[in-house]
Amino acid sequence: MSIKPITQQTQQVQSDHVDSDQVVSDPIDKKSVGAVTALDIYRRVVLIRRFEERVGMLFRQGQLPGFVHLYIGQEAIAAGVCTALRDDDYIVSTHRGHGHVIAKGGDPDRMMAELFGKVTGYCKGKGGSMHIADFSKGVLGACGIVAGGLPIAVGAALSAKTRSTDQVAVTFFGDGAANEGSFHESLNLASTLNLGVLFVCENNQYGEFTAATDAMNIENVAERAASYGIAGVIVDGSDPLEMHLLAQQAVARARQGGGPTLIEAKTHRRDHAEGEDAFLAGQKYRSDDELAAAESSDPLNRIHKDLLSFNFASAAELETIDAAAVNKVDAAVQFARNSDDPTEAVLLEDRWVA
Amino acid sequence: MGGVIVSRNTYIASIRQALTEEMRRDESVILIGEDVRLGVFAGTRGLCDEFGPDRVIDTPISELAVAGAGIGAAATGLRTVVDLMFGTFLYLAMDQIANQAGNMRYMFGGQTSLPVVFMTQNGGGLGAGPHHSQPMHPLFMNMPLIKVVVPSNPFDAKGLLKAAIRDDNPVVFLNQLSLGATRAEVPEGELVIPLGVGEIKRQGSDVTICSAGLAVHRCMEAAEVLASDGIEAEVIDLRTLKPWDKQLVIDSVAKTGRFIAVDESYPTCGAASEWAATVAEFAFSDLKAPVRRVSNTDVPMPFNPDLERQVMPSAADVVEAARSTVGVGIGVNADGMPAVDGD
Ligand SMILES: Cc1ncc(C[n+]2csc(CCOP(=O)(O)OP(=O)(O)O)c2C)c(N)n1
Ligand SMILES: [Mg+2]
Numbered sequence: 001m002s003i004k005p006i007t008q009q010t011q012q013v014q015s016d017h018v019d020s021d022q023v024v025s026d027p028i029d030k031k032s033v034g035a036v037t038a039l040d041i042y043r044r045v046v047l048i049r050r051f052e053e054r055v056g057m058l059f060r061q062g063q064l065p066g067f068v069h070l071y072i073g074q075e076a077i078a079a080g081v082c083t084a085l086r087d088d089d090y091i092v093s094t095h096r097g098h099g100h101v102i103a104k105g106g107d108p109d110r111m112m113a114e115l116f117g118k119v120t121g122y123c124k125g126k127g128g129s130m131h132i133a134d135f136s137k138g139v140l141g142a143c144g145i146v147a148g149g150l151p152i153a154v155g156a157a158l159s160a161k162t163r164s165t166d167q168v169a170v171t172f173f174g175d176g177a178a179n180e181g182s183f184h185e186s187l188n189l190a191s192t193l194n195l196g197v198l199f200v201c202e203n204n205q206y207g208e209f210t211a212a213t214d215a216m217n218i219e220n221v222a223e224r225a226a227s228y229g230i231a232g233v234i235v236d237g238s239d240p241l242e243m244h245l246l247a248q249q250a251v252a253r254a255r256q257g258g259g260p261t262l263i264e265a266k267t268h269r270r271d272h273a274e275g276e277d278a279f280l281a282g283q284k285y286r287s288d289d290e291l292a293a294a295e296s297s298d299p300l301n302r303i304h305k306d307l308l309s310f311n312f313a314s315a316a317e318l319e320t321i322d323a324a325a326v327n328k329v330d331a332a333v334q335f336a337r338n339s340d341d342p343t344e345a346v347l348l349e350d351r352w353v354a
Numbered sequence: 355m356g357g358v359i360v361s362r363n364t365y366i367a368s369i370r371q372a373l374t375e376e377m378r379r380d381e382s383v384i385l386i387g388e389d390v391r392l393g394v395f396a397g398t399r400g401l402c403d404e405f406g407p408d409r410v411i412d413t414p415i416s417e418l419a420v421a422g423a424g425i426g427a428a429a430t431g432l433r434t435v436v437d438l439m440f441g442t443f444l445y446l447a448m449d450q451i452a453n454q455a456g457n458m459r460y461m462f463g464g465q466t467s468l469p470v471v472f473m474t475q476n477g478g479g480l481g482a483g484p485h486h487s488q489p490m491h492p493l494f495m496n497m498p499l500i501k502v503v504v505p506s507n508p509f510d511a512k513g514l515l516k517a518a519i520r521d522d523n524p525v526v527f528l529n530q531l532s533l534g535a536t537r538a539e540v541p542e543g544e545l546v547i548p549l550g551v552g553e554i555k556r557q558g559s560d561v562t563i564c565s566a567g568l569a570v571h572r573c574m575e576a577a578e579v580l581a582s583d584g585i586e587a588e589v590i591d592l593r594t595l596k597p598w599d600k601q602l603v604i605d606s607v608a609k610t611g612r613f614i615a616v617d618e619s620y621p622t623c624g625a626a627s628e629w630a631a632t633v634a635e636f637a638f639s640d641l642k643a644p645v646r647r648v649s650n651t652d653v654p655m656p657f658n659p660d661l662e663r664q665v666m667p668s669a670a671d672v673v674e675a676a677r678s679t680v681g682v683g684i685g686v687n688a689d690g691m692p693a694v695d696g697d
Contacts, residue, residue, distance in 0.1 A: 065481035065659050117481075117658035128483040128657030144485025145442065146415050179414035180446070207415050209392045215414035283392055283399075347661045351653060 030241040035312040037083060041240045042303050042318065044079035047325040048099040049300050051108055054329045055098065055115060059274045064115050068129045071099030072270045073238075076299035077202050078103035080243025081170060084251045090138045090156040090169040092149035095130045096202075096269070097142030100172055105137045112332035118339035124349070125342040138167075146207075147173055147180035150199065154186050157195035157254075168254045170198040176207020178221045187228040187262065196254030198247065199262045202237060204269040209285040222264035230260045237265025238297040241306055268294030363540040365533045368508040369397035369473075371542065372515035373435065377405050380433060383519060386411040386424055387437030394439055395475065395534065421447035421472060425455045425524075428470035433519060438474040441490035441528060447472070455524040456497045467522035471515075476504060477568060477618050478655045478662050479532030487531065487655035487662070489619035491566075494526045495596045495628065501525040501549055502596040506570035508538040510593055513547030521549060530568040530618075552599035554606070558588035561612040561676050564603055564629050566592045569618045569667050576672035585680055595625055603629065604637045611642035612679045616667050621649040643679040648672055 033041070052070045059068050071078065074096070082091065082103035093100040101111060106122075114121025114132055122132050133141035140156060143149040153171035160167035177183055178201055190197045201221045205212050218224075225232025231253075235246045243265060250261040268290075273279075307313045363371065377383045385398060385405075391412050393399030402410040413420045417438060424436035438444055444451065451472060459466055478487035494502045501523055505511040511529065518525040555570065556577050563573045570591045577587040588606050592598050607613050613633045615626035626647040633645050651665045 066483055066657060114657075117660075123657070125658040126484075126654075126656040126661065128481070130483050130485060131657065144483060145446070148485075176415040179416045181416070181418050182446075208389050208394065210389055210412055210414070214412065280392075285392060342656075342658055342661055344661075344664060347651065347653065347656060347664055 028242055028245050030239075030245070030306060031310045033241045033244055035310075037244070038241060038303070038307055038310070038312050039321070041079045041083050041244055042307055042313075043321055043325070044083065044103045045075040045240055045300055045303055046322050047108070047328060048075045048078065048102045050322070050325040050329045051102060051111070051332070052098060054333065055112075056274050058115075058333070064129075065117055066128050066130075068115070068274045069096040069272065070270060070274055071096055073268045073294055073299070074202055074204060075099055076240035076243045076302070077172070077200065077237045077265045077267060080240050081172075081198070081200055081247040083244055084247040085138075085168065085170065088138060088165075089167050089251075090140055090153065090160075092140045092153040092156070092169070092171045093132075093142040094149060094172055094174065094177070095142065095144050095146070096174070097130065097132060097172075101132050101134060101139050101142070104134070104139050106132070106134045106139060108328050108332040109335040110134075112329075112336040113339050116336040116339070117341065118336055119342040119346055120335070120339040124346050126346070126350070147177035147182040149173060150177070150182050150186035151189075153197050153199075154190045154193075154195060157190065157197045157260075158193060161193075161195055166196070166255045168196045168198065168251050170200055172200045172202055174207060175201060175203040175205060175212040175221055176210070176215065177201075178224065179207075179215055184224075184228075187225070187230060187260070190260040191228045191230045194257070194259045196257070197260040198250050198254060199260060200247075201262065201264045202267055203264050204267050205290075206269070206272065206286070208272050209280075211286070220264055222262055225262040230262060232262040232264070234264045234266060237267035238299045238302060240299055240303040268297060270294070359542040360539050361542070362537050363508045363512075365508040365511050365529065365536050366395060366397045368512040368540050369515060369529065370399065370401070371540065372512045372519070373398065373401060374404065375543065376516055376519045377401065377409065382431060383433045383435065384409045384411065384427065385435045385437065386413060386420060388413055388415055388420075388439055390437050395529075397529075398437055417443050417446040418450055422450035422454060424470045424472070425450055425458070425468060428468045429458065429466045433469040435471045435473055435519060438472055440486050441474045441476045442485055442488050444472065444474060444490055444526075451494075451500070451524070451526070452497055456500050459523075460499055468524050469519075469522045471518045471525045471527050473515075473527040473529070475531045476528035477530050477532070478666055479530075479568065481657060481659045481662060482531070483657040484654040489650065491526070491528055491595050492619050492624050495625060496623065499523065500596065501594065502528070503549060503594050504528045504530065504567040505593060506530070506533070506567050506591050508536065509540050509545075510547060510553075510591075512540050513545045514549065514593060516546045517549050520546070525549070528567070532568060547593065549594045550597040550599060551594065552590055552592040552602045554588060554602070555591050556587065556589040558586035558610065560586045560610055560680055561614060562588045562590065562603065562606040562610045563614045563616060563672060563676065564590045564592065565616040566595055566625070567618060569616045572667055572669045573616050573672055575669035576676065579669065579673050580676050583677070585676060587676060600632055600636070603633065607633055607637040608640045611640055612676075613637070613641065613645045614648065614672065614675045614679060615645065616648040616672055616675075618666050619650055620652050621647065622652065624649050643681070646675040646679055648675050
């Protein structure tokens with residue numbers, strides 16, 4: 001599936017406000033991504049995958065406190081979007097946020113340390129899985145509150161506009177988040193202020209254990225863009241290269257003052273939260289067919305295949321990148337294990353600014 | 355009470371039992387919220403099988419609209435239980451709870467009653483991080499006409515939830531996050547604990563320790579330690595925080611002459627502040643020592659489980675405060691501030 005307009009109305013509404021052609025383009029030539037960027041995307045996809053696999057294992061072994069929501073299955077979105085961003089662009093993440101941080105250049109060591117609650121972690125062990133941030137990389141934080149991040153991204157884009165920079169702000173959020181008031185208010189505000197925001201909806205078809213089809217009576221979240229006079233597009237969120245090309249167009253438009261875009265990336269997640277089988281105690285909320293579909297649209301397989309078929313890399317080269325990712329994750333776990341817990345002094349740090 | 359079946363329930367099973375019994379008893383009771391059919395906290399699990407999807411209603415992730423729908427339905431003939439999963443999600447529903455539910459009956463000159471229960475999880479203890487671990491009760495205590503309930507055990511949870519559902523006023527019903535798996539003997543059938551009535555969990559003559567929810571357990575542990583020092587603590591579980599059982603507390607202080615308020619919330623305008631102020635105002639002549647408060651450290655709930663434990667009142671904090679009021683040991687900083695407040 002390639003980028004396509006959502007509905008007739010969407011395009012009509014857009015035409016007053018934005019140049020929709022820049023976003024709603026013809027079927028994409030994925031090869032146009034080029035070998036260098038494509039390999040960069042692959043590197044990020046595979047690092048997210050190996051990181052999350054390890055986190056899942058550590059969690060199941062009882063080594064991590066709290067709970068974790070893994071990004072496995074959705075890697076194409078973070079990697080595709082963040083490779084279209086500059087270092088000084090902003091992202092705001094979600095409860096399922098590890099992939100976003102890695103894709104924006106976050107340090108796996110400090111991430112893993114945070115998941116262990118260690119003082120060397122990004123938030124000194126005070127945030128945890130749902131609250132990793134790296135302001136030096138433009139990562140304004142993951143968020144445990146569904147749809148909590150959208151207004152923050154609007155504010156970052158407002159700041160960029162007021163400061164006359166051309167920085168762009170991206171907010172990732174789920175299909176479930178699109179039913180919060182915060183989603184609607186943020187789209188409208190970004191539209192009326194004409195801000196450079198990418199609203200990236202990761203539609204993995206479930207919010208916890210409720211199907212998106214039971215939570216809204218339209219097929220596509222992107223249709224909602226029309227209500228706010230902004231561009232809305234659908235993309236195959238399991239395809240890293242396609243994801244990247246679409247994001248590139250929306251980013252370019254945002255940078256040039258063309259306003260916000262709602263991107264709906266259709267995707268699959270594995271589980272809602274790690275360890276949910278035990279919690280569900282045999283209750284099922286999705287069919288085996290759906291699970292098989294998720295398996296067959298695996299973004300890592302997809303980009304692996306593309307890179308080979310475009311002759312961007314050999315299988316051996318990809319294997320080397322994969323092995324390097326595994327090493328990085330090994331090192332991150334070592335780093336976390338060798339780190340100290342925060343002391344009571346850390347508990348009282350970071351309160352008021354003096 | 356011959357023939358009553360008593361089982362060793364978990365807290366969550368007690369919640370389920372109360373909901374089941376009330377939904378059987380009164381067809382106007384409905385349950386609405388995110389994933390209530392599957393039951394994220396399992397307290398609502400299985401109810402849809404018995405009562406069907408018209409009375410056990412799954413919703414989109416839209417706390418404001420869901421809470422408001424609970425209010426609108428309650429104003430028009432239903433009795434609603436709105437499940438809001440985690441306490442912090444009440445912030446998203448706040449306009450409907452605070453502005454609408456809290457004001458509606460009074461502002462409209464008594465034209466309606468509002469039998470709606472907003473049920474959620476409260477406080478910390480699971481390493482869930484700052485967005486999933488906040489004490490919410492003082493916020494609602496600060497609103498004129500909202501009832502606030504924080505049970506400390508499975509028995510009370512059942513009896514109080516049944517009372518809350520039968521109550522014609524808005525009730526914020528807060529289950530302590532870390533009590534879900536605790537167990538107690540709970541009878542099946544009619545068990546209704548009236549709202550606003552506290553309970554003396556342990557008799558004592560030397561110091562009154564007042565609390566609710568999870569903190570009650572810390573106070574009971576502390577009382578054991580104090581007893582070995584020869585200090586007999588009277589431990590009160592208020593159970594309902596608004597309206598609350600002032601008389602029970604004042605009568606206890608008349609007996610003990612010392613008062614410690616222990617609450618898992620923040621020191622400024624926390625529940626403990628209200629209790630301490632009330633004792634100072636109405637039982638001053640009975641006091642032999644200044645009242646003491648033991649509250650959370652005034653920071654967001656940190657993720658690291660050790661830090662989280664440090665934030666919440668511990669049995670040791672309570673022991674220290676009690677000893678200081680009976681003149682044994684020193685638990686007060688040079689400036690007279692309790693050492694447990696963290697600043
Ligand atoms: C305001 C709020 N409501 C409910 C929750 C509980 N919750 C956590 S994740 C989640 C599902 C979110 O679904 P979606 O936005 O589709 O993201 P996904 O988990 O699928 O990535 C819910 C309901 C929450 N964290 N915040
Ligand atoms: Mg989802």
